[in-house]
């Protein structure tokens with residue numbers, strides 16, 4: 001187990017479309033364990049594998065508030081199979097865009113199909129923070145960031161700020 005460095009904007013790896021996990025689940029266990037450790041250390045509510053530089057369709061989420069009662073959820077090859085007409089707005093953040101927040105509108109509820117670490121097909125219906133978070137993470141698997149859902153003005157502003165900071169070799 002190890003905490004891995006986070007991939008930060010404007011790193012072009014954040015724009016990759018991640019590869020399906022496929023059937024070789026055993027190799028995924030070490031990755032998942034590093035993702036959980038990195039997510040809890042950050043701390044973050046969710047993490048997509050590409051955020052530690054691995055372009056595979058693996059997501060970890062823990063929306064529980066209590067760090068003494070952790071409830072890690074692991075999603076391999078997750079897909080949204082249904083989303084509600086009702087939307088909700090949430091002030092989102094991203095570990096790959098530190099200390100920047102913006103309001104994103106997404107479906108309030110989603111059904112998600114995925115596989116677990118035992119290679120079993122699962123389906124859940126999510127609402128609240130879990131629904132927001134799983135959509136944010138599936139976006140990462142497709143090279144999409146929450147800032148892509150903001151106005152062009154806001155997106156350009158934050159992109160430039162992080163590009164400038166990277167050039168100077170400092171945090172934004």
Ligand code: GNR
Pocket residue numbers: 043044045046047048051090091092093094095096132133136137140
């Ligand atoms: O820690 C995180 N919090 C969060 C808050 C609102 C909406 C989405 C998220 S996910 C984020 C961690 C992260 O960047 N996951 O990709």
Ligand code: NI
Pocket residue numbers: 093094095096136140
């Ligand atoms: Ni994110």
